[in-house]
Amino acid sequence: MKKTLYPVLSVITILAFGFLVMYMLYGSGETPIFIIMAIFAIILGAAILALVWPRFSGTSTVTPGQSPFLVSRGVYFLMVIVLLVSFLLEGFNSSSPWSFLYPSENPFVPILSIAIIVGLYLVLYLRKSVREKYSFVELWTMKANDEREQHIIDDAARKTYGFMRMLVVIMGLGFFAFQLLGMSFPAFSVGYILFLFIFVAHAYFMFLLRKITD
Amino acid sequence: MEKTANRLRELRKVRGQTQEEMAKDLGVTRQTVISIEKGEYIPSTTLALKIARLLKKPVEDIFWLE
Structure with a gap:
Protein backbone atom coordinates (compact mmCIF):
# COMPACT_ATOMS: atom_id res chain seq x y z
CA MET A 1 0.00 0.00 0.00
CA LYS A 2 2.83 2.37 0.85
CA LYS A 3 4.19 2.10 -2.67
CA THR A 4 1.01 3.73 -3.93
CA LEU A 5 0.31 5.99 -0.99
CA TYR A 6 3.66 7.75 -0.74
CA PRO A 7 3.82 9.05 -4.31
CA VAL A 8 0.19 10.17 -4.13
CA LEU A 9 0.76 12.02 -0.88
CA SER A 10 3.98 13.47 -2.24
CA VAL A 11 2.16 14.86 -5.25
CA ILE A 12 -0.56 16.28 -3.00
CA THR A 13 2.12 17.92 -0.88
CA ILE A 14 3.84 19.43 -3.88
CA LEU A 15 0.56 20.70 -5.30
CA ALA A 16 -0.38 22.10 -1.90
CA PHE A 17 2.95 23.85 -1.59
CA GLY A 18 2.68 25.21 -5.13
CA PHE A 19 -0.81 26.40 -4.31
CA LEU A 20 0.41 28.15 -1.19
CA VAL A 21 3.25 29.86 -3.04
CA MET A 22 0.88 31.06 -5.72
CA TYR A 23 -1.69 32.11 -3.15
CA MET A 24 0.97 34.19 -1.42
CA LEU A 25 1.90 35.86 -4.69
CA TYR A 26 -1.63 36.27 -5.92
CA GLY A 27 -2.32 38.09 -2.69
CA SER A 28 0.37 40.60 -3.60
CA GLY A 29 -1.54 41.76 -6.66
CA GLU A 30 1.69 42.05 -8.60
CA THR A 31 0.85 40.25 -11.83
CA PRO A 32 4.31 40.11 -13.46
CA ILE A 33 5.86 38.82 -10.28
CA PHE A 34 3.01 36.38 -9.92
CA ILE A 35 3.77 34.89 -13.34
CA ILE A 36 7.49 34.63 -12.65
CA MET A 37 6.88 33.07 -9.27
CA ALA A 38 4.25 30.70 -10.64
CA ILE A 39 6.92 29.41 -13.03
CA PHE A 40 9.31 29.23 -10.12
CA ALA A 41 6.71 27.28 -8.13
CA ILE A 42 6.39 24.76 -10.96
CA ILE A 43 10.18 24.35 -11.12
CA LEU A 44 10.29 24.04 -7.37
CA GLY A 45 7.54 21.43 -7.48
CA ALA A 46 9.42 19.47 -10.13
CA ALA A 47 12.62 19.65 -8.08
CA ILE A 48 10.85 18.44 -4.95
CA LEU A 49 9.18 15.69 -6.94
CA ALA A 50 12.56 14.56 -8.26
CA LEU A 51 13.87 14.46 -4.73
CA VAL A 52 11.01 12.66 -3.05
CA TRP A 53 9.81 10.30 -5.72
CA PRO A 54 12.51 7.60 -5.55
CA ARG A 55 12.32 7.49 -1.79
CA PHE A 56 8.58 7.51 -1.31
CA SER A 57 7.69 5.30 -4.23
CA GLY A 58 9.50 2.47 -2.47
CA THR A 59 12.28 2.37 -5.05
CA SER A 60 14.91 4.04 -2.90
CA THR A 61 18.43 2.94 -3.67
CA VAL A 62 19.98 4.58 -0.62
CA THR A 63 22.46 2.29 1.08
CA PRO A 64 24.63 2.72 4.16
CA GLY A 65 27.29 5.31 3.49
CA GLN A 66 25.03 7.34 1.25
CA SER A 67 23.22 10.35 2.57
CA PRO A 68 19.66 9.46 3.51
CA PHE A 69 18.97 13.16 3.50
CA LEU A 70 17.60 13.62 0.00
CA VAL A 71 14.10 14.60 0.97
CA SER A 72 14.68 16.77 3.95
CA ARG A 73 17.76 18.53 2.69
CA GLY A 74 16.25 19.30 -0.69
CA VAL A 75 12.89 20.42 0.60
CA TYR A 76 14.25 22.41 3.50
CA PHE A 77 16.95 24.04 1.46
CA LEU A 78 14.66 25.28 -1.27
CA MET A 79 11.94 26.40 1.09
CA VAL A 80 14.30 28.07 3.49
CA ILE A 81 16.08 29.97 0.73
CA VAL A 82 12.83 31.20 -0.82
CA LEU A 83 11.22 32.19 2.40
CA LEU A 84 14.24 33.50 4.28
CA VAL A 85 15.32 35.82 1.51
CA SER A 86 11.87 37.17 0.84
CA PHE A 87 10.90 37.35 4.47
CA LEU A 88 14.01 38.93 5.87
CA LEU A 89 15.19 41.21 3.08
CA GLU A 90 11.96 42.65 1.80
CA GLY A 91 9.27 41.94 4.33
CA PHE A 92 9.61 45.08 6.39
CA ASN A 93 9.43 47.30 3.33
CA SER A 94 5.76 48.26 3.13
CA SER A 95 5.99 48.88 -0.62
CA SER A 96 7.33 45.39 -1.20
CA PRO A 97 4.92 42.78 -2.57
CA TRP A 98 6.14 40.60 0.28
CA SER A 99 5.08 42.98 3.00
CA PHE A 100 1.82 41.09 3.36
CA LEU A 101 3.84 38.27 4.89
CA TYR A 102 3.97 40.26 8.08
CA PRO A 103 1.11 40.57 10.49
CA SER A 104 0.58 44.31 10.39
CA GLU A 105 -1.09 44.78 13.75
CA ASN A 106 1.87 44.12 15.95
CA PRO A 107 5.49 43.84 14.80
CA PHE A 108 6.40 42.13 18.05
CA VAL A 109 4.36 39.07 17.15
CA PRO A 110 6.60 37.88 14.31
CA ILE A 111 9.76 38.96 16.11
CA LEU A 112 8.80 37.13 19.29
CA SER A 113 7.64 34.07 17.38
CA ILE A 114 10.84 33.89 15.38
CA ALA A 115 12.88 34.32 18.55
CA ILE A 116 11.04 31.44 20.20
CA ILE A 117 11.37 29.14 17.21
CA VAL A 118 15.03 29.96 16.57
CA GLY A 119 15.67 29.57 20.30
CA LEU A 120 14.05 26.15 20.29
CA TYR A 121 16.05 25.22 17.23
CA LEU A 122 19.32 26.32 18.80
CA VAL A 123 18.61 24.58 22.07
CA PHE A 163 5.09 16.05 9.71
CA MET A 164 5.73 18.72 7.09
CA ARG A 165 3.44 17.05 4.61
CA MET A 166 0.64 16.91 7.14
CA LEU A 167 1.06 20.59 8.00
CA VAL A 168 1.17 21.70 4.37
CA VAL A 169 -1.93 19.72 3.45
CA ILE A 170 -3.85 20.96 6.49
CA MET A 171 -2.79 24.54 5.77
CA GLY A 172 -3.68 24.21 2.09
CA LEU A 173 -7.13 22.88 2.92
CA GLY A 174 -7.58 25.51 5.61
CA PHE A 175 -6.76 28.39 3.30
CA PHE A 176 -8.94 26.91 0.60
CA ALA A 177 -11.80 26.74 3.07
CA PHE A 178 -11.21 30.37 4.01
CA GLN A 179 -11.43 31.32 0.34
CA LEU A 180 -14.62 29.35 -0.16
CA LEU A 181 -16.15 31.05 2.82
CA GLY A 182 -15.14 34.39 1.36
CA MET A 183 -13.06 35.27 4.40
CA SER A 184 -9.73 36.98 4.32
CA PHE A 185 -7.05 35.25 6.27
CA PRO A 186 -6.36 36.76 9.68
CA ALA A 187 -3.18 38.37 10.88
CA PHE A 188 -0.96 35.38 10.39
CA SER A 189 -0.24 35.10 6.70
CA VAL A 190 0.52 31.98 4.71
CA GLY A 191 4.17 32.80 4.24
CA TYR A 192 4.67 33.63 7.86
CA ILE A 193 3.26 30.31 9.04
CA LEU A 194 5.24 28.41 6.41
CA PHE A 195 8.37 30.13 7.60
CA LEU A 196 7.68 29.16 11.19
CA PHE A 197 6.90 25.55 10.58
CA ILE A 198 10.06 25.00 8.55
CA PHE A 199 11.98 25.80 11.71
CA VAL A 200 9.65 23.70 13.83
CA ALA A 201 10.08 20.79 11.41
CA HIS A 202 13.85 21.09 11.44
CA ALA A 203 13.86 21.33 15.22
CA TYR A 204 11.70 18.20 15.32
CA PHE A 205 14.13 16.48 12.97
CA MET A 206 17.06 17.31 15.19
CA PHE A 207 15.12 16.18 18.23
CA LEU A 208 14.70 12.78 16.56
CA LEU A 209 18.44 12.65 15.89
CA ARG A 210 19.13 12.45 19.62
CA LYS A 211 18.90 8.67 19.26
CA ILE A 212 22.23 8.68 17.46
CA THR A 213 24.12 8.95 20.69
CA ASP A 214 21.58 7.34 23.02
CA MET B 1 6.49 -11.44 19.29
CA GLU B 2 9.91 -13.02 18.89
CA LYS B 3 12.92 -11.01 19.91
CA THR B 4 16.46 -11.21 18.60
CA ALA B 5 18.94 -11.85 21.40
CA ASN B 6 22.73 -12.03 21.24
CA ARG B 7 25.80 -12.75 23.31
CA LEU B 8 28.04 -10.23 21.66
CA ARG B 9 29.15 -8.69 24.94
CA GLU B 10 30.22 -12.07 26.33
CA LEU B 11 32.10 -13.04 23.16
CA ARG B 12 33.75 -9.64 22.93
CA LYS B 13 35.04 -9.96 26.48
CA VAL B 14 36.39 -13.44 25.74
CA ARG B 15 38.44 -11.79 22.98
CA GLY B 16 39.58 -9.13 25.45
CA GLN B 17 38.35 -6.33 23.20
CA THR B 18 36.80 -3.05 24.19
CA GLN B 19 33.66 -1.80 22.44
CA GLU B 20 35.78 0.83 20.73
CA GLU B 21 38.21 -1.76 19.37
CA MET B 22 35.45 -4.02 18.14
CA ALA B 23 33.69 -1.06 16.51
CA LYS B 24 36.90 -0.20 14.68
CA ASP B 25 37.32 -3.78 13.45
CA LEU B 26 33.74 -3.83 12.21
CA GLY B 27 33.85 -0.36 10.69
CA VAL B 28 30.97 0.96 12.78
CA THR B 29 30.63 3.46 15.62
CA ARG B 30 31.02 2.53 19.28
CA GLN B 31 27.37 3.45 19.85
CA THR B 32 26.36 0.83 17.34
CA VAL B 33 28.26 -1.90 19.19
CA ILE B 34 26.66 -0.71 22.44
CA SER B 35 23.21 -0.73 20.86
CA ILE B 36 23.66 -4.23 19.45
CA GLU B 37 24.89 -5.57 22.79
CA LYS B 38 21.89 -4.05 24.54
CA GLY B 39 19.56 -5.54 21.97
CA GLU B 40 18.34 -2.07 20.98
CA TYR B 41 19.56 -2.36 17.42
CA ILE B 42 19.27 -5.44 15.22
CA PRO B 43 22.19 -5.44 12.77
CA SER B 44 21.71 -6.03 9.07
CA THR B 45 22.61 -9.43 7.65
CA THR B 46 25.84 -7.95 6.30
CA LEU B 47 26.90 -6.61 9.68
CA ALA B 48 25.86 -9.81 11.45
CA LEU B 49 28.05 -11.79 9.04
CA LYS B 50 30.95 -9.40 9.63
CA ILE B 51 30.55 -9.90 13.36
CA ALA B 52 30.48 -13.67 12.89
CA ARG B 53 33.62 -13.51 10.76
CA LEU B 54 35.39 -11.34 13.32
CA LEU B 55 34.44 -13.65 16.18
CA LYS B 56 35.07 -16.78 14.09
CA LYS B 57 31.68 -18.18 15.07
CA PRO B 58 28.56 -19.12 13.11
CA VAL B 59 25.97 -16.32 13.12
CA GLU B 60 23.48 -18.46 15.04
CA ASP B 61 25.99 -18.85 17.87
CA ILE B 62 25.94 -15.08 18.31
CA PHE B 63 22.34 -14.16 17.44
CA TRP B 64 19.18 -16.17 18.03
CA LEU B 65 15.43 -15.74 18.35
CA GLU B 66 13.74 -16.04 21.71
Missing part, protein backbone atom coordinates in the same frame (compact mmCIF):
# COMPACT_ATOMS: atom_id res chain seq x y z
CA LEU A 124 18.01 21.35 20.22
CA TYR A 125 20.99 21.84 17.95
CA LEU A 126 23.23 22.67 20.84
CA ARG A 127 22.40 19.40 22.55
CA LYS A 128 25.78 18.02 23.39
CA SER A 129 25.04 14.63 21.88
CA VAL A 130 24.18 16.05 18.46
CA ARG A 131 26.76 18.82 18.45
CA GLU A 132 29.62 16.48 19.28
CA LYS A 133 28.67 14.23 16.43
CA TYR A 134 27.99 16.67 13.64
CA SER A 135 28.76 20.25 12.78
CA PHE A 136 25.95 22.52 11.66
CA VAL A 137 26.92 22.07 8.03
CA GLU A 138 27.18 18.31 8.40
CA LEU A 139 23.62 18.22 9.67
CA TRP A 140 22.52 19.34 6.23
CA THR A 141 24.90 17.22 4.22
CA MET A 142 26.01 14.45 6.51
CA LYS A 143 26.52 10.89 5.55
CA ALA A 144 25.73 8.26 8.13
CA ASN A 145 28.81 6.68 9.69
CA ASP A 146 27.27 3.24 9.68
CA GLU A 147 24.02 1.41 9.06
CA ARG A 148 22.55 2.17 12.49
CA GLU A 149 23.02 5.91 12.06
CA GLN A 150 21.60 5.68 8.60
CA HIS A 151 18.57 3.91 10.01
CA ILE A 152 18.06 6.63 12.64
CA ILE A 153 18.53 9.50 10.21
CA ASP A 154 16.37 7.87 7.60
CA ASP A 155 13.63 7.30 10.13
CA ALA A 156 13.91 10.89 11.38
CA ALA A 157 13.80 12.24 7.81
CA ARG A 158 10.69 10.23 7.03
CA LYS A 159 8.93 11.30 10.22
CA THR A 160 9.86 14.93 9.65
CA TYR A 161 8.76 14.83 6.07
CA GLY A 162 5.47 13.28 7.17
